[in-house]
Amino acid sequence: MGRHRGRAAAAAVLFAALVATACVHRAAAPQAPPERLSARPADIEGFRFVDVAAEAGLSRPFLAGRPGKDHLLDSAGAGVAFLDYDRDDRLDIYLPNAWRLDGSRIVERGRNALYRGLPDGTFEDTTDEAGVAGEGQWGAGVAAADYDGDGWTDLLVTNFGRNLLYRNRGDGRFDNVAPAAGVESPGWNTGAAFFDADADGDLDLYITAYIDCTLDEVLAAVPSLDWKGLEKVAMGPFGLEGARDRYFRQGDGRFVEATEAAGLEDKARGYGFAVRAADFDDDGDLDLYVANDSDANYLYRNEGAGRFQEIGIWSGCGLDANGAAQASMGIAVGDTAGTGSPDIFVTNFSEDFKTLYRNLGGGLFEDVSEASGVGPATYRVLSWGTALADFDSDGDLDLVIANGHIYPQIDRHPEILGTYAQRNTLLENIGGVFRDVTNRAGPGFQVVASSRGLAVGDYDNDGDLDILIGNLDLPPTLLRNDTPGGAWMTVVCEAENGGPPPIGTQVTVRAGGRTLRRDVATSDSYASSHDPRLHFGLGAAERAETVDVRWPDGRHTVLQDVASRQFLRVREAP
Amino acid sequence: MTRELVKRVVAAIGCVVGLMCLTAPARAQQHATGTPSEMVTTYESLADAILSVKKTEANLVRSILGAAYAHAQVELGRARAAIKSSDAKAGQGALEALAADVAQLASEGDNAVAAVRKRLIEGGHHHNADGEAKGIYDEGFVVVTRAAKSAFLESSRALGQMARAPKAEALEAEWQKVQATWNGLMKPAR
Secondary structure (H helix, E strand, O other): OOOOOOHHHHHHHHHOOOOOOOOOOEEOOOOOOOOOOOOOOOOOOOEEEEOHHHHHHOOOOEEEOOOOOOOOHHHHHHOOEEEEEOOOOEEEEOOOOOOEEEEEEEEOOOOOEEEEEEEOOOEEOOOHHHHOOOOOOEEEEEEEEEEOOOOEEEEEEEEEEEOOOEEOOOOOOEEHHHHHHOOOOOOEEEEEEEEOOOOOOOOEEEEEEEEEHHHHHHHHHOOEEOOOOEEEEEOOOOOOOOOOEEEEEEOHHHHHEEEOOOOOOOOOOEEEEEEEEEOOOOOOOOOEEEEOOOOOOOOEEEEEEEEEEOOOEEEEEEEEOOOOOEEEOOOEEEEOOOOOEEEEEEOOOOOOOEEEEEEEEEEEEEEOOOHHHHHHHHHOOOEEEEEEEOOOOOOOOOOEEEOOOOOOHHHOOOOOOOOOOOEEEEHHHHHHEEEEOOHHOHHHHEEEOOOOEEEEEEOOOOOOEEEEEEEEEEOOOEEEEEOOOEEEEEEEOOOOOOOOOOOOEEEEEEEOOEEEEOOOOOEOOOOOEEOOOOOEEOOOEEEEEEEEEEEOOOEEEEEEEOOOEEEEEEOOOO | HHHHHHHHHHHHHHHHHHHHHHHHHHHHHHHOOOHHHHHHHHHHHHHHHHHHHHHHHHHHHHHHEEEEEEHHHHHHHHHHHHHHHOHHHHHHHHHHHHHHHHHHHHHOOOOHHHHHHHHHHOOOOOHHHHHHHOOOOOOOOOOOHHHHHHHHHHHHHHHHHHHHOOOOOHHHHHHHHHHHHHEEEEHHOO
8 A cells, every 4th residue: 555646636526527417418528537546557467456454444353153153144254345434535344243152152343344445545443433333232244325315325224233323423323213214123133235216216125034943042053064074064054044134214314114016025935145236137226136045036027116036047147057056145236248138147066057147138138158158257255245346447347256165174174175265266257158266366366265245446546446345253354456457437427416327227328339337326246345447448449439327217318429538427417 | 635635634543653652562472573563563554654645746846747747738829829829929938938938837837836955855855765765766756757848948948048039830839748748758658
């Protein structure tokens, strides 16, 4: 770090000007990018990521139950989040934490951490002054969104226990309003998605839940599942009862459970881990994809007026190509083949393909894991958080995957494929086919840990995407992207009050003969939240022919002939 | 047989076996060799009950499949009518419903049935344990073989894709595949 330049001046002009209103057609003036904190080494070929977590001040370890991971909760880990809670145009970081156990004794209740991004690229721990330490709950996930539309990013922390909804007061402090808002929803909550399900202008909420169990059961757990005839390991998920996912409809800042009324019933009582809202069938409203561990995944198609229909199996994204339900953990969404429609990537257990479902249009999918190379490249590892992002800014979406086994006992058996701590995976997209470039992705990708949550964001505002990863029993990893890449553009979609990008906003950039599409979502990956600013790699194109912003209400803002290498701020018209 | 009824039968048999266990030592003194015939008879009855429950499970799943198939036939009729009258919206709705029904054939019921199946597996019950070991059945499946599941899944996806631009010929061709798989699955055991 410490390779910043002109930060004060740049911050002042950071996002000035260019407040585009509806359907504008004009040449857009280039804007000064936010502070560029790291210059890329020019002599490095291929990808290069460096772990800078320690020097950036991200030191708090994630507490993960017992060393032997006697219960699945011990090894579930948690999500991570990039957000900008103080609206200073620098990314901040939020990390839920769990507990440390010794047998059935609680040794330490972990404290969640809020790190404020500083101008020099390091982070300051502001947890206590912000009041977001987690109330002693066992943290599982985080969804960052402006749920109340006041222009400030709030935090929903999902827990094994009661959820927390930290409302951002706008003065650096948060209040937990979960009880009053009606979203505590006690249980083993995991992923969460804020999205406007019924097109009434406010954000509703879907929360996935994993297993129905009590703290007493967790504390009393001993490894009892016979694994490959070699070891006793943590029981489950089979043998344990799945917990129901829940959907909450918002009205006037309060959330009311409307799971059945909306048709989001989780009928299979799937072991839910992750959820992503996106317009999968391109009809203008937001659908939901839910990743279940060992059960078929769900695709809830939005039928309008806040009603959903589950179509996962016949739409082709509920099971794998062999018709089998997989042990799914995380989700990434993006157009991997330039078809204009969002594909779905799902992470799964080890000794199994991780699955890429290509969108055939209209919300129909085909498992292309084999043909795309994704499946064979990911067979060995046990995978969690993930993202589709253009890490080399060449115009297509690459794939990053956080890996780590759930059974530490595996290390006693070299005859079994895999280890407890694993390297994370980077796959480069070459014309819709993925190639494993982990070995050549720099020292950051040689780190071995049992990783879980993963979020992508440009924390140093240098125009490329960095990666934040949570690790069991260790501090997080922050992979600074030092890859020499192509031209880029980051589109910052502002709500009409200047607040964070509205969930469901879709941006299409045409540049250099390509059409690139991204959307704003609260969270996906493994219970994690990405940078809400939308990054586009433009390759050799130094200008975009058009930038088309489709706002959640269906209106468009269109800009033409836009220069690259800038943070382009576009504001929603009143 | 309902679950409650099964419980009652098993409980009654349990009581009888319990009583016999209490009286068995005295009889055993009189006849030192062999299991008392009353116990064997009772065990026979219990075996009948257990096997009957398994048979009932198979019949129930066949009924679930039958209902899905009948519903599919209704949707097929709607789809045919919609295509004939060039009603694209109705055609799409009918074809999607047909695709959903065929998907339910593939997965032996909807997600709610999957939850029941999961409970049975969790409880250690595998209706086709031998078939599962041989790779013929997916875990917990009762009637639908892996091959049939795969064929139904392929058809359900094809029907779903067809929904956007329904064509009579393609529909009939796909339905013939569904029928063939169904007939193969439902043919009476020899």
